Amino acid sequence: MKIRKHQDLESEFDMPQPALRRMPVYYGYLKQRQEQGVTVISSSTIAEDLNLHPVQVRKDMALTRVVGKPRTGFNVSELINELARLLDYNNLKNAVVVGAGHLGVALINYKGFQGYGLNLMAAFDHDPAKVGTNVGKLVVSPMSDLSQVVKDNKIQIAVITVPQEQAQAVCDQLVAAGIRAIWNFAPIHLHAPESILIQNENIAASLSVLSKRLQDKELQEGLREKAQPS
């Protein structure tokens, strides 16, 4: 019994990175299908819509501990609930946004971020012209308040959306204030103690992958044309 429990625990700790990345995709997809009135769904339907392998979907679903019914499939709302639990969406994490430029504002206004477990509590900006203005439900605070706000509100996550040049300084300030995790949108590699979780958003990396895929596709089409001229 004890061993079983330990295994279960490990299976969630040790979830493969690739599987973890797919989880929120399933979540968003299933929410969408649910709104369309779908209550039961098979692994092959999910797989087809998300361009995955049905067995992979079933393995991933197994990680949520939801069991499907042969011949019908999985209960959509059950999957949604268990994915939310798995991804800790119910346990709201307090966060601040540093940098109230367009990206910061876009994130603050992002519909349903709360639905993903993030509670944006404050926004900060260097620019005196921005301090005091409203962004969504937040009021932009001066950078000088940052440390105090982080400490007073037990902020765990900071979102960095300042320009490249300021990012490291902001990072240092956040670390000193006791932040636990940083979601970094600045296109720069931050230095921080190992105990701080840093996730770099890397918008350019994502673009590069698309760009490369497009290039390869065109190259292949070009080669095919040369090989077999119509």
Place this chain on the structure above:
Amino acid sequence: MKIRKHQDLESEFDMPQPALRRMPVYYGYLKQRQEQGVTVISSSTIAEDLNLHPVQVRKDMALTRVVGKPRTGFNVSELINELARLLDYNNLKNAVVVGAGHLGVALINYKGFQGYGLNLMAAFDHDPAKVGTNVGKLVVSPMSDLSQVVKDNKIQIAVITVPQEQAQAVCDQLVAAGIRAIWNFAPIHLHAPESILIQNENIAASLSVLSKRLQDKELQEGLREKAQPS
């Protein structure tokens, strides 16, 4: 000889997805180090700074065809050049942004997107109040012009930053206009013909990974405390 050439070609076509994702990270990192005056760098230095394995770095560098020097390492500017070639950054791809909200504006203003091979040529928005306004160097055009602009300028890539509800309609319009690839920031799964490359940005997915990592870390710390109370 012919076989050799074919292998080389394949090695770039078949680059492992994970390796491809790391390439732009190396690129940004090396650019940063170059600005700091670094001209030569070893795989272990790169590995340490980016939290990778030195052998992995060497394997990745091998994909760029750059050869390093034992005892000194790799030439930084050579690596940068070859990474740019590999990622096709020199071959500017025409693109449009659909949706001139905060996210769209943030992307348009994103410093050095051109440096990543993307040439943002036009912005579109549904909102008559936004049409005609300036965003960076672009003027926002009405959605009704979309198809014509895409056709006239041989636009290959479209960036979708409209709200969820409008994303599928925009996608359909883009496909009809002959777009080849879509970089989708709307939190929704788009349906399009297989020939269209779609890359979903999925900001929430990224957050979820961070959130899960944080949760696991706290759980582990909690367990450790219980096991060995100080």
Place this chain on the structure above:
DNA sequence: TAGATTGTTAATCGATTAACAATC
């Protein structure tokens, strides 16, 4: 019941890491 779909074990595939000779 028959048949579709699940859950899971085994096989395959692919990426990462270890080991080590080559070399500057």
Place this chain on the structure above:
DNA sequence: TAGATTGTTAATCGATTAACAATC
């Protein structure tokens, strides 16, 4: 030269896919 670092083969690790019995 000695020693650090590369480039590459082989070993390991881990994720995906195939196969198939269980079951509704």
